[in-house]
Amino acid sequence: MDRLAFKVADEVQPSIHVMRLTFPPGATDESVLATVSKSSRQRIRAAQKAGITVCHDPTGERMEEFGALLVERADDLGIAMRPELGYLAAWRRLLSAGQARLLLAEHDGELLGGLLLYLQGGLHSTAYSADRAASRRRFPGTMHLVRWTVIREALAAGVPAVELGGVDLPGHRDPPGRDESNHDLFEHKRSFGAEWVVRTPARRIVLRPWADRLASTRRAVLSQARSLRPGR
Numbered sequence: 001m002d003r004l005a006f007k008v009a010d011e012v013q014p015s016i017h018v019m020r021l022t023f024p025p026g027a028t029d030e031s032v033l034a035t036v037s038k039s040s041r042q043r044i045r046a047a048q049k050a051g052i053t054v055c056h057d058p059t060g061e062r063m064e065e066f067g068a069l070l071v072e073r074a075d076d077l078g079i080a081m082r083p084e085l086g087y088l089a090a091w092r093r094l095l096s097a098g099q100a101r102l103l104l105a106e107h108d109g110e111l112l113g114g115l116l117l118y119l120q121g122g123l124h125s126t127a128y129s130a131d132r133a134a135s136r137r138r139f140p141g142t143m144h145l146v147r148w149t150v151i152r153e154a155l156a157a158g159v160p161a162v163e164l165g166g167v168d169l170p171g172h173r174d175p176p177g178r179d180e181s182n183h184d185l186f187e188h189k190r191s192f193g194a195e196w197v198v199r200t201p202a203r204r205i206v207l208r209p210w211a212d213r214l215a216s217t218r219r220a221v222l223s224q225a226r227s228l229r230p231g232r
Contacts, residue, residue, distance in 0.1 A: 017173065018125075019186075019194035021151065022161040029152055036148075037191040043141030044148050047105075052112065052142060054149040057102040060092040066102065066114040066130075073130035091116060100127070103149060105142050110135075113142045117150060124154040126165035147192060163197075164189045 023032065033041065057063070067088055094100035099120065105113040113131030117124055131143050147164055154162035167176055167186040175196055176183040 017199050018166050018197050019164045019189040020161050020197045021164060021192055021194040023155060023159075027155060029155060032151060032155065032193070033148075035193045040144050040188075040191040043144040045141075047139060047141030047145040050107065050139060050141075052105055052107050052139060052145055054103055054105050054146055057104050058095060060088070060095050060102060062104060062111065062114075063088050063092060063102065065111050066104065066116070069111070069114060069130040069132060070128055072133060094118070101153075103146055105131070105146050107139060112139055113146055115143075115146050115150060122159060123161055123163060124150065124157065124159055125163040126150070129165055143188070147189075151192065164192065164194045 021032075036044075057066075091100060091102070095102060099118065101117045101119070103115045103117065104111060111132070112135050113129070115129040116127045118127045119125075129143065129146070131146075135142065150164070151162055167182050167189065176186045
């Protein structure tokens with residue numbers, strides 16, 4: 001790729017690599033659950049006992065609420081995430097086309113967490129997920145139940161694997177260490193049996209350098225203008 005002038009590009013997504021759970025032949029809900037760590041199984045059951053439900057939002061009616069959870073989580077990790085910039089409309093189009101699913105975890109009508117799943121390449125792949133930080137102590141098994149629901153649906157669909165999303169961050173592309181902010185997320189996904197899968201970073205080739213420079217300048221100006229808005 002380097003010889004063809006394709007250069008490594010800035011990532012649109014926060015993560016490059018992914019945590020993937022591959023199903024062995026003949027896998028069932030029971031056999032997969034048996035490989036999940038004891039603590040995660042306990043949290044799944046605790047969430048169910050607490051009355052947390054995981055449902056689909058087929059039309060994206062609560063997409064804005066899900067986007068707000070993403071922003072909250074991204075801010076915690078130091079990631080620039082602004083779903084309102086065209087993402088929400090794009091995600092709704094994917095939902096309507098049957099190429100994505102939005103799963104939401106609720107308790108008595110309160111949104112606790114959610115996950116946007118892409119159905120692509122013969123896999124079920126987590127695109128984005130987030131939970132409400134203020135509710136974690138009260139409902140520590142929320143995302144365990146959400147991911148277990150995703151795993152069960154992937155098994156029912158007969159796909160060979162399900163991707164539980166990435167855990168690496170810009171500037172930190174290796175499996176996170178204990179002192180890194182996303183280490184708990186890494187251990188959370190690994191507790192389901194998911195393994196770290198290395199992906200090649202995005203690359204791009206510039207065919208019209210002047211247009212690329214113009215676009216870069218425009219992005220810089222817009223970013224500066226947003227930073228100068230009152231209240232920021």
